[in-house]
Amino acid sequence: MSTQPILRLGTVKTVGGFQLHLQSLGLTIPCDDTLLRGTESPLRQPLVTGDIKIGNRIVVHPMEGWDGSPDGNPSENTSRRWQRFGRSGAKLIWGGEAVAVSHEGRANPNQLVAAAHTEEGLSRLRRTLIEEHRLTTGSDDELLIGLQLTDSGRYSRPNAHGQPEPRILYHHPFLDRRLGLPPDFPLLTDAEIEIIIGNFHKAALLAWKLGFEFVDIKHCHGYLGHEFLSAHTRAGRYGGCFENRTRFLREVVQGIRSVAPQLKVAVRLSAIDSVPFHPDPAKSSNGKLGPGIPELHESEIPYRWGFGVNALDPTESDLDEPVRLLSLLEQLGIRLVNITAGSPYYNPHLQRPALYPPSDGYLPPEDPLVSVARQMEATRRLKQQFPNLIFVGTGYSYLQDFLPHVAQAALRESWVDMVGLGRMVLTYPELLWDATEGRTIERKRICRTFSDCTTAPRKGLPSGCYPLDSFYKDSELMTQLTIAKKH
Ligand SMILES: Cc1cc2nc3c(=O)[nH]c(=O)nc-3n(C[C@H](O)[C@H](O)[C@H](O)COP(=O)(O)O)c2cc1C
Numbered sequence: 176m177s178t179q180p181i182l183r184l185g186t187v188k189t190v191g192g193f194q195l196h197l198q199s200l201g202l203t204i205p206c207d208d209t210l211l212r213g214t215e216s217p218l219r220q221p222l223v224t225g226d227i228k229i230g231n232r233i234v235v236h237p238m239e240g241w242d243g244s245p246d247g248n249p250s251e252n253t254s255r256r257w258q259r260f261g262r263s264g265a266k267l268i269w270g271g272e273a274v275a276v277s278h279e280g281r282a283n284p285n286q287l288v289a290a291a292h293t294e295e296g297l298s299r300l301r302r303t304l305i306e307e308h309r310l311t312t313g314s315d316d317e318l319l320i321g322l323q324l325t326d327s328g329r330y331s332r333p334n335a336h337g338q339p340e341p342r343i344l345y346h347h348p349f350l351d352r353r354l355g356l357p358p359d360f361p362l363l364t365d366a367e368i369e370i371i372i373g374n375f376h377k378a379a380l381l382a383w384k385l386g387f388e389f390v391d392i393k394h395c396h397g398y399l400g401h402e403f404l405s406a407h408t409r410a411g412r413y414g415g416c417f418e419n420r421t422r423f424l425r426e427v428v429q430g431i432r433s434v435a436p437q438l439k440v441a442v443r444l445s446a447i448d449s450v451p452f453h454p455d456p457a458k459s460s461n462g463k464l465g466p467g468i469p470e471l472h473e474s475e476i477p478y479r480w481g482f483g484v485n486a487l488d489p490t491e492s493d494l495d496e497p498v499r500l501l502s503l504l505e506q507l508g509i510r511l512v513n514i515t516a517g518s519p520y521y522n523p524h525l526q527r528p529a530l531y532p533p534s535d536g537y538l539p540p541e542d543p544l545v546s547v548a549r550q551m552e553a554t555r556r557l558k559q560q561f562p563n564l565i566f567v568g569t570g571y572s573y574l575q576d577f578l579p580h581v582a583q584a585a586l587r588e589s590w591v592d593m594v595g596l597g598r599m600v601l602t603y604p605e606l607l608w609d610a611t612e613g614r615t616i617e618r619k620r621i622c623r624t625f626s627d628c629t630t631a632p633r634k635g636l637p638s639g640c641y642p643l644d645s646f647y648k649d650s651e652l653m654t655q656l657t658i659a660k661k662h
């Protein structure tokens with residue numbers, strides 16, 4: 176890593192200054208000088224192909240809030256978040272947030288669940304979003320809303336005591352150690368996997384009945400779907416060769432096609448990854464986190480626990496298998512793909528580039544713009560190889576004031592088909608709508624990647640933008656977070 180301090184983007188006042196900064200880092204990130212308005216803007220072009228009609232190129236990524244009720248129903252805070260998703264003006268709502276297909280598969284005791292007793296709650300979220308969307312854009316024409324379906328696998332923590340209850344597919348030398356799992360910790364059996372696949376089918380049918388037009392079969396961020404892809408060392412039908420590692424995906428899709436044939440299927444994929452990172456112990460002291468370094472032993476090479484990872488140099492990505500997976504998606508008739516990276520648990524810098532780390536993270540091991548460029552470049556390369564798939568790009572929030580300029584250029588230069596907002600949607604959901612309406616950008620609302628929306632759930636609190644959204648900033652939860660951060 177360069178010894179230069181990382182330049183805070185909030186101090187860069189002009190697009191020209193930002194472009195020079197990119198040059199000084201040797202990065203190729205497209206960035207337009209001026210923003211186009213209304214239908215002139217690439218961000219406001221509809222995307223119409225086959226039976227898919229999306230009114231513009233703005234996407235809201237799934238953003239969970241750790242704020243559902245113990246039985247998996249949405250709360251008032253959940254509803255507020257979905258309302259703000261609607262306010263963004265985005266015509267593609269990629270999943271809303273991760274919704275578990277069973278209680279056991281919840282990542283936390285406040286995650287939403289798709290089940291008979293949550294039908295009304297989930298339906299209300301959708302309606303709230305649509306009403307607010309109409310207020311922003313004037314109509315709900317060509318608005319596509321999906322539900323993200325998940326099983327949290329290794330990261331399951333479903334019950335009120337908040338303790339991990341991992342459900343793993345194989346033993347991972349580093350991730351097992353982090354969870355304190357003994358070598359004889361039981362793996363999910365093939366029979367248990369078949370039950371989970373059935374849960375996905377039931378949840379998809381429920382989503383269809385509630386009016387969601389697609390479901391995302393989550394294959395990212397270290398959760399179960401993603402873990403299947405790296406199950407090289409697992410024996411039996413669901414591990415080993417590529418065909419076995421993708422059997423879960425194929426069986427989930429087949430079942431959905433039979434119970435809800437008109438429901439579209441989408442996949443959010445961690446297409447690139449790396450080994451887990453941890454704070455450099457030599458540079459961490461007095462509770463202060465050091466810069467991230469790879470947690471890697473030479474004896475673990477070739478690395479057999481990754482997907483989209485170069486086995487001989489696992490700090491680097493390798494797109495060979497992700498390319499095979501996208502070919503498979505095409506064969507399965509899946510067209511909507513959302514490209515993301517790594518995992519927030521073991522290499523957050525890759526997944527959500529930030530200047531300030533979450534409490535369980537580490538200082539950035541590289542300029543976060545390098546991390547943004549990595550996700551953008553991987554997506555560009557995949558898009559080039561699969562022109563018929565619809566690619567949603569991720570990791571743009573770190574671009575801050577220059578997000579609209581980069582998003583416009585990335586679309587114009589066909590790096591990607593649609594641009595998604597993650598953390599930015601928590602602070603300033605209307606950013607791209609305002610930018611394309613020619614309104615003045617409200618700089619005070621721009622996400623500065625303080626990571627409190629990640630730290631709060633790590634401390635057992637609901638997520639939200641505590642530094643910038645007065646709803647959280649002025650609440651009792653803020654006091655709790657401040658205390659929790661000291662411990
Ligand atoms: C608080 C929080 C909640 C998230 N919830 C989800 C989720 O439910 N499902 C998912 O696939 N990704 C989730 N993500 C990841 C984001 O969708 C996105 O990939 C990530 O924040 C990077 O995009 P950004 O730079 O625009 O923030 C979450 C991220 C954060 C910070």
Ligand code: SF4
Nearest residue numbers: 622624625626628640
């Ligand atoms: S807490 Fe707010 S400013 Fe910080 S990363 Fe999350 S959304 Fe951005």
